[in-house]
Amino acid sequence: MTIFTGPVFDMATRQFHVIADHLAIPEDERGRLLMPKRAVIVSCPIRRDDGRIAVFEGYRVQHHLTAGPTKGGTRFAASVDLGEIGALAIWMSWKCAVMGLPYGGAKGGIGVDTTTLSKRELEALSRRYMQEMIPFVGPHTDVMAPDMGTNEQVMAWFMDTYSMYQGRTVTEIVTGKPVSTGGTLGRREATGRGVAHLALRVMKDRSIVPNRATAVVQGFGNVGSIAALELYNKGVRIIAVSDHTGALQRPEGLDVPALLAHVAVHGSLAGYSNELACDPAEMLTMACDVLVPAAIERVIDAKVADALRCRILAEGANGPTTPEADLVLQRRQDEICVIPDIICNAGGVVVSYFEWVQDLQQLFWGEEEVMRREYEILDRAFTEMTTRAARENIYNRTAAMAIGVERVRATKNTRGLFP
Numbered sequence: 001m002t003i004f005t006g007p008v009f010d011m012a013t014r015q016f017h018v019i020a021d022h023l024a025i026p027e028d029e030r031g032r033l034l035m036p037k038r039a040v041i042v043s044c045p046i047r048r049d050d051g052r053i054a055v056f057e058g059y060r061v062q063h064h065l066t067a068g069p070t071k072g073g074t075r076f077a078a079s080v081d082l083g084e085i086g087a088l089a090i091w092m093s094w095k096c097a098v099m100g101l102p103y104g105g106a107k108g109g110i111g112v113d114t115t116t117l118s119k120r121e122l123e124a125l126s127r128r129y130m131q132e133m134i135p136f137v138g139p140h141t142d143v144m145a146p147d148m149g150t151n152e153q154v155m156a157w158f159m160d161t162y163s164m165y166q167g168r169t170v171t172e173i174v175t176g177k178p179v180s181t182g183g184t185l186g187r188r189e190a191t192g193r194g195v196a197h198l199a200l201r202v203m204k205d206r207s208i209v210p211n212r213a214t215a216v217v218q219g220f221g222n223v224g225s226i227a228a229l230e231l232y233n234k235g236v237r238i239i240a241v242s243d244h245t246g247a248l249q250r251p252e253g254l255d256v257p258a259l260l261a262h263v264a265v266h267g268s269l270a271g272y273s274n275e276l277a278c279d280p281a282e283m284l285t286m287a288c289d290v291l292v293p294a295a296i297e298r299v300i301d302a303k304v305a306d307a308l309r310c311r312i313l314a315e316g317a318n319g320p321t322t323p324e325a326d327l328v329l330q331r332r333q334d335e336i337c338v339i340p341d342i343i344c345n346a347g348g349v350v351v352s353y354f355e356w357v358q359d360l361q362q363l364f365w366g367e368e369e370v371m372r373r374e375y376e377i378l379d380r381a382f383t384e385m386t387t388r389a390a391r392e393n394i395y396n397r398t399a400a401m402a403i404g405v406e407r408v409r410a411t412k413n414t415r416g417l418f419p
Helices: 007-022 027-034 082-099 119-136 152-166 187-205 222-233 256-266 280-285 302-307 323-331 347-361 367-392 396-415
Strands: 038-047 053-062 070-077 104-111 142-146 214-218 237-243 246-249 290-293 312-314 337-339
Touching (some): 007 082, 007 323, 038 082, 038 119, 053 119, 070 082, 082 104, 082 367, 104 119, 142 152, 142 347, 187 290, 187 337, 187 367, 214 222, 222 256, 237 280, 246 280
Parallel strands (some): 070 142, 312 337
Antiparallel strands (some): 038 053, 237 246
């Protein structure tokens, strides 16, 4: 029995056991590696603008603190539940280990549709959530970051709330803050830039010329939009994009800067063009060189995997591909190169680490240095994955997760079991 339930947590569990079998990890070690160390559930009451009191449920899961503080985003979405948050915390642990960062994984969230909140209500909810989490987080315990439904402003409210209770400014309690409040240059763009950087690397390895290539981006939020812009700036034709309001397609290529300008004003792709509208259900199986699923978990199942017509699958979202789909993609490795999520979208946590380090040192870097260091770490992790995959003749995701799980296991075994 476990408090963590649901399809996303089941998926994370199944992925882990595949890797544990591959690594021949004894059964009696698996529970300690898989199950989160701590889960916190809090009630977050706020006063609505009409005077009513509403209560929202908040979560924070810390997977392991063996290598250092935990690290992970905070998601505000109606679909949030404890199982999803637990799975995302586990994936973050493997991601940090693959990247060589001194963190365990964490994730947090509130079950709320942010479109129903005014700015004042969003601030009240953000501050209340952090207030409730203060006994369980800290710069050397658990460092929060933005995720779906949160942004730089929410992180600034988190930081200010924590600082007020400490009686001093503690910028290092969160990452993804505005630069004016201790954030780092390049953090907001880091995840999308990393996705594009690795996609372009694989394109080069496979002799795919950018200005003759096409890409489809599912999810035009922070990650997808920046990935699309980076690819567009390198000459790649972005032939289709989508968000929760709909999808757009143009075989000659979409004007990505114009799309970004529209979203900046209107908040979504809705209303950009009726003529370019297409069926969102067809996005993932369009013919293209690069497919970037950058929306939510579990969008590529076995049926979709069998129908994919891309040459590179660059996973911008966490957990977009189910274990059943992985079985299909393993058989299609010669056709499709999969850049698994724990490497492909790790640019965000890498630059979050840089932000944390800069805040602790009170010494800040320029954006070029941030990007250079980000790409160095991503390239190193990618090379380690592909080298292992080739040496052992295994699937990229198996290689990446094996590296992450091995490193966490080694740290736990070295430290031992207390008492």
